Amino acid sequence: MGADLFISYAWTSERHREWVRLLAAQLKALGFDVLVDADVDYGDDLSGFMRRVADCEHVLLVVDQNYVERADTKPESGVGKESRWIAEVYEDRAPAWLSTLFVDNASCALPAWFGDRMPKGFDFNHSPGSQQEFPGAGQIEDLWRWVAGLPANRDSATPIATLRERATRLERQDLSSSPAQWRSPHLVGETHFMYEDAPGNRFHWGCGASEFALDISGRSYDSVYVHKDPIKSVGLIRGNDVDDADLAQHLTPGRSVTPQVGHSVVLMNAHGRLAVVEILRVQHEDTNGSQYVPPFVDFRWRVVESS
Structure with missing residues (x-):
């Protein structure tokens, strides 16, 4: 050749x-x-x-x-x-x-x-x-x-239809990677978080002293890592009967916790406020099937008013 x-x-x-x-x-x-x-x-x-x-x-x-x-x-x-x-x-x-x-x-x-x-x-x-x-x-x-x-x-x-298709792909990619796509102003909410699409694998909610960021990475088929990097501290709650007044006791000095489906995580932000995140569903990356399945986690959050 x-x-x-x-x-x-x-x-x-x-x-x-x-x-x-x-x-x-x-x-x-x-x-x-x-x-x-x-x-x-x-x-x-x-x-x-x-x-x-x-x-x-x-x-x-x-x-x-x-x-x-x-x-x-x-x-x-x-x-x-x-x-x-x-x-x-x-x-x-x-x-x-x-x-x-x-x-x-x-x-x-x-x-x-x-x-x-x-x-x-x-x-x-x-x-x-x-x-x-x-x-x-x-x-x-x-x-x-x-x-x-x-x-x-x-x-x-290049046909016009192909150019439009390319433009649509670019727009979708820009939208999926935009920080605004992975943010909510609300203190209570629920989301379907495709964390590998989000900048820094982070989802933000709230504002000012009530702002929190959840930093997630994959661990197993029913659990994830929750990191403290964007905030001050994280902690793991395995039960559902924890009083808001006792949430701070679950905070740990470590860098991350590994909640499973059904567990909750307590977060403390840089202002000392607390939020609780309940893990509802975990999907790990699946490349073995006929169609690629991206990793995601469904979770519910609330900022603790008394904190």
Whole structure:
């Protein structure tokens, strides 16, 4: 299997060579296997160069004015040899095999061997006075689309229905990860908390001195970890007959507690107020079935008025 792309260019100047190397580096950073002259052993006749180039999925000619001159008038130069060998196999390749990139070549001139043929070209010429003086991300994306075999027209390549579907996905993701999605102003409430979607795995309720945050992570099929990180302390309540006046006695010095379904947790915030959270249902992450089931916990909370 050959490389994704071979880049043919003229050694016009050190600046030009560096520009081509940077272009190759950018394409390599996208993940393409790119060959330039330093990667190819010309060898004798066609033994080195042609074997490597002919096996490439695509060939890109970086055509400046010097490239055209060398291809047309200097057959023994590197560009002259490359042009001759590329021309010999050009007719046997698909139209998308070869493309041209014009730089320092305002007239977009091509070597004479092309004749009336006009392969796809990319204009990287500097255009003073235009809105985009220097080529940039747009042209790199055009190159990517060509090498990747995608339609050149970005608008017609993607149906409107698909664009709307993508926008809907983005909107849903933004909504699910928005802190406002995982917050309630109420002092008493109940929620279905898909904690891995929430920033920091946290659900907030209340406000000011009555604000609390529940930080949850998965533990088992019927239990979770409740962490004290966003507040001052947490505690575990295993029974239902605990008086509000005794809640503080259940607070622990540890970092977390592990309530099961049916247990409750007492929280103390930075203002010393208390809240009780009752664990109603726990669902651990399930990746074994035909459909992925995300982890969640259903819980009920109340801020203790007497605290």
